[in-house]
Structure formats: structure tokens, C-alpha cells
Amino acid sequence: GAVVSQHPSRVICKSGTSVKIECRSLDFQATTMFWYRQFPKQSLMLMATSNEGSKATYEQGVEKDKFLINHASLTLSTLTVTSAHPEDSSFYICSAETTASYEQYFGPGTRLTVT
Amino acid sequence: AQSVTQPDIHITVSEGASLELRCNYSYGATPYLFWYVQSPGQGLQLLLKYFSGDTLVQGIKGFEAEFKRSQSSFNLRKPSVHWSDAAEYFCAVGPLEGGGADGLTFGKGTHLIIQP
Numbered sequence: 153g154a155v156v157s158q159h160p161s162r163v164i165c166k167s168g169t170s171v172k173i174e175c176r177s178l179d180f181q182a183t184t185m186f187w188y189r190q191f192p193k194q195s196l197m198l199m200a201t202s203n204e205g206s207k208a209t210y211e212q213g214v215e216k217d218k219f220l221i222n223h224a225s226l227t228l229s230t231l232t233v234t235s236a237h238p239e240d241s242s243f244y245i246c247s248a249e250t251t252a253s254y255e256q257y258f259g260p261g262t263r264l265t266v267t
Numbered sequence: 268a269q270s271v272t273q274p275d276i277h278i279t280v281s282e283g284a285s286l287e288l289r290c291n292y293s294y295g296a297t298p299y300l301f302w303y304v305q306s307p308g309q310g311l312q313l314l315l316k317y318f319s320g321d322t323l324v325q326g327i328k329g330f331e332a333e334f335k336r337s338q339s340s341f342n343l344r345k346p347s348v349h350w351s352d353a354a355e356y357f358c359a360v361g362p363l364e365g366g367g368a369d370g371l372t373f374g375k376g377t378h379l380i381i382q383p
Binding site for chain 2 (some may be wrong): 156187194195196197198199201210245247255256257258259260261
């Protein structure tokens with residue numbers, strides 16, 4: 153149990169376009185989902201916390217207008233990278249937290265390459 | 268602000284040998300501590316966690332970790348490693364101080380290499 157999926161696993165887009173990444177909790181309801189960014193050979197950096205039905209909370213330095221987060225249901229959160237630039241190329245990982253335990257389940261990640 | 272330090276970027280261990288991965292943290296209160304493993308193409312998998320109670324925590328795949336408050340450490344150990352243990356290991360602390368959110372702060376990771 154406690155499986156989190158992400159789609160797509162890899163995406164290549166042109167500079168200036170927008171890309172949407174989906175994060176789904178497959179077998180549990182997640183009131184809270186998190187979005188992390190991981191640079192090569194680096195740690196995961198928390199970008200934002202997403203609560204179902206409310207606005208996401210962004211970490212300092214993360215542009216909310218560039219990284220749009222929607223948590224429309226208890227099993228789905230989306231991250232849209234708007235007007236993507238090459239510096240947005242990264243590995244984006246989501247996680248979901250159940251109400252039952254303070255434990256996050258991570259998705260497999262999405263590799264974004266902006267050309 | 269809270270932080271996690273994993274001093275070893277790479278560690279090479281012979282198969283069958285014991286392993287210890289170091290993790291030190293800075294946190295203003297009693298932390299929740301985690302160890303995750305990340306294999307290529309796969310998501311982070313939780314190895315073990317410490318919330319409270321017994322400071323020696325048992326996890327999956329034969330791993331254990333010991334919380335030492337006096338040293339602000341949460342080192343991961345395994346008595347005998349297998350080739351399949353080769354991966355990236357992350358120590359993490361949560362929740363975020365002062366924010367009320369449950370996001371985690373991760374260390375930079377330790378890349379474990381297993382020699383045959």
C-alpha cells in the first residue's frame with residue numbers, strides 16, 4: 153500500500169512553454185502533498201506544501217506564479233511549470249502524507265528538461 | 268533554521284562488510300528523523316523513522332539507526348551489506364520549524380558503492 157505515482161516520468165519541452173506534472177496517491181487519501189526539487193548530485197529541496205482544497209504554501213525563494221500547484225482532490229496534486237526556462241530543468245519529486253501517520257510516501261519523480 | 272549534514276558524499280564498502288552512514292542535524296526541538304534510500308529510476312523509499320521512544324530504531328532491509336540527542340546524530344547501520352544496497356541514502360528531519368508544515372529537510376545524501 154501507500155503508492156504514489158507521478159506522470160510523466162520524463163518530459164522535454166521548449167523554453168517558454170508550460171509543463172504540467174501530476175502526482176497521485178493510488179491507494180490512500182492524502183490531505184497534504186509536497187513538491188520537492190532535486191538537482192543533480194544534490195539533496196531534495198522542499199518547494200511547496202499543498203493541502204487539498206486550499207492554496208499551496210511556498211517555501212522562501214520559490215516563485216508561486218512560476219510553479220503553480222493545484223490540489224483539487226484527496227488523491228491528486230499537480231505542479232505546472234509556467235514559461236519554463238533551461239534553469240528549470242531538474243528532477244521534481246512529490247510526496248503524499250496520510251492523516252493517519254506522520255509519514256511521507258514519495259513518487260518516482262519527473263525529469264524535466266527545458267531546451 | 269534546521270539543517271541536516273551527511274558528511275560522507277561517497278562510501279565504498281565490500282559486500283558482506285558492515286556499514287555506518289553518518290547523519291547530524293540541527294533542530295530546535297525534538298526532531299522527527301528519517302532515513303530514505305533512492306535507487307536509480309525509483310522513488311525514495313523509507314528505511315526507518317524515529318519519532319519518540321526507543322532510540323534504537325529497526326527498519327526494513329536489515330537497517331537500523333540510533334538517535335543520540337547529545338550528539339545530534341542519527342547514524343544508519345547495517346551489519347552486512349549486499350550488492351543490492353548500492354544506492355543513494357538520504358537522512359531527513361521534520362517537521363519544518365516555525366511553519367507548522369510537515370515538509371522535510373534533507374541532507375545532501377551519501378552515495379553507497381558496494382565492492383564485490
